[in-house]
Amino acid sequence: MAFISDTLARVKPSPTIAVTNKARELKAQGKDIIGLGAGEPDFDTPDNIKAAGKRAIDEGKTKYTAVDGIPELKEAISAKFARENGLTYKPNQITVGTGGKQTLYNALMATLNPGDEVIIPAPYWVSYPDMVLLAGGTPVPVECGLASNFKLTPAQLEAAITPKTKWFIFNSPSNPTGAAYSLSELKALTDVLLKHPQVWIMSDDMYEHLVFDDFKFVSPAEIEPRLYDRTLTCNGVSKAYAMTGWRIGYAAGPEALIKAMGTIQSQSTSNPCSVAQYAAVEALNGPQDFLAENKKTFQRRRDLVVSMLNQAKGIKCPRPEGAFYVYPDIAGCIGKTSEGGAKIASDEDFASALLEETGVAVVFGAAFGLSPNFRVSYATSDAALEEACRRIQTFCAGLR
Numbered sequence: 186m187a188f189i190s191d192t193l194a195r196v197k198p199s200p201t202i203a204v205t206n207k208a209r210e211l212k213a214q215g216k217d218i219i220g221l222g223a224g225e226p227d228f229d230t231p232d233n234i235k236a237a238g239k240r241a242i243d244e245g246k247t248k249y250t251a252v253d254g255i256p257e258l259k260e261a262i263s264a265k266f267a268r269e270n271g272l273t274y275k276p277n278q279i280t281v282g283t284g285g286k287q288t289l290y291n292a293l294m295a296t297l298n299p300g301d302e303v304i305i306p307a308p309y310w311v312s313y314p315d316m317v318l319l320a321g322g323t324p325v326p327v328e329c330g331l332a333s334n335f336k337l338t339p340a341q342l343e344a345a346i347t348p349k350t351k352w353f354i355f356n357s358p359s360n361p362t363g364a365a366y367s368l369s370e371l372k373a374l375t376d377v378l379l380k381h382p383q384v385w386i387m388s389d390d391m392y393e394h395l396v397f398d399d400f401k402f403v404s405p406a407e408i409e410p411r412l413y414d415r416t417l418t419c420n421g422v423s424k425a426y427a428m429t430g431w432r433i434g435y436a437a438g439p440e441a442l443i444k445a446m447g448t449i450q451s452q453s454t455s456n457p458c459s460v461a462q463y464a465a466v467e468a469l470n471g472p473q474d475f476l477a478e479n480k481k482t483f484q485r486r487r488d489l490v491v492s493m494l495n496q497a498k499g500i501k502c503p504r505p506e507g508a509f510y511v512y513p514d515i516a517g518c519i520g521k522t523s524e525g526g527a528k529i530a531s532d533e534d535f536a537s538a539l540l541e542e543t544g545v546a547v548v549f550g551a552a553f554g555l556s557p558n559f560r561v562s563y564a565t566s567d568a569a570l571e572e573a574c575r576r577i578q579t580f581c582a583g584l585r
Contacts, residue, residue: 196315200552201560204536208546219573220546221561224360225429226509228482230464231475234426237467241460250456253447254281254435258462261469262435269393270407272418274437280446281465283457285391285421285434288446290316291453292387292417292436293352295445297322301351306337307554308512310360310389314554322351326554331514334503335362335555339373346377350384355405358392361553361560362512363487363505365396368403375409386416391434394425394476396507397484414439424509425476426468431461483509486563486570493574494561497581509564512550515557524583532557543576 204222212218241247254262259276266272282288289312297303297320305313307326314324327345329337342353355374358365366374378384388405396402406416421434436446456462487504490511494502499517521529527538536549536559550558563570 238464241463293320358507365506521584
């Protein structure tokens, strides 16, 4: 009898974390590494939010809290949804978890049975399929390539739905591509979903505040109120508020689902960190002016990276609408050999050779379900991005 669960054989460790760890190891060895793998802002948490966390410690707010969030935070989340999304959620329709990942995982664990299918547009965040597998469900990836700007079409969604479909995971703006769905594009998808009442929508809105130019963010339940009763709207403070390490995510949806998610959490982690919850209250209720400044910085970096990568031989880099990622196509590099003698037969080979020969760490596209590509996180300094892109240009120019 095997000691390790058979379930674990169905999943793999996060490739993004693996790349970040590898970059750290090489840096510790004294190598000149530029890490473009981590999906977290390089900004510090705003001072007012840090002060709220310190104040919570000083006031002794360091005990257990309600399993799925303190009342003050649920009220702040409810106000946020009303203010920014035109969505009404009562506190008993809201759950708070240890990061956005936990809320997604809790929902899948609370609802999936063997044979249940979950539609996931690819490229996707690396954790979606593995969380479905851990929960006993069947991920159904649907490839959305360069031709559609990495976005799912209504025809693709319709074709993927079967009587076994339980969830459709929707992420806009997207990790890893930065692609975001316009109002009309999302409405076309919700029109399809209205015809299939067995399908629930898990909307991962984590990058909501990071959209560029004149793009307007919309969420499924906001655009189609008839889907409100079968939509779980997920978000968190990690990306917009530069609070990745504070580990606070949240979700809102039908009361019965939220209660079931709370049951899962009560027997796993119990409550999120009390201090982080009070800091998150300040994040949502406090000044929001820095969001616009941060967005300007990210937009400038996006334009820099897109321009420089499109000057690299064999690379095509679309200009995304949001988040802080680009997802270049490297079909023009496949089948070649690097100056260091590495055979580039896949995007994993490309990323590996790039790291070994230039010191630039990126995540290969196969990890996100669509090849041949790689993901760049441009959540780092302009100087580091310029140097990294120059190294990528040199690397690509040397391919033969």
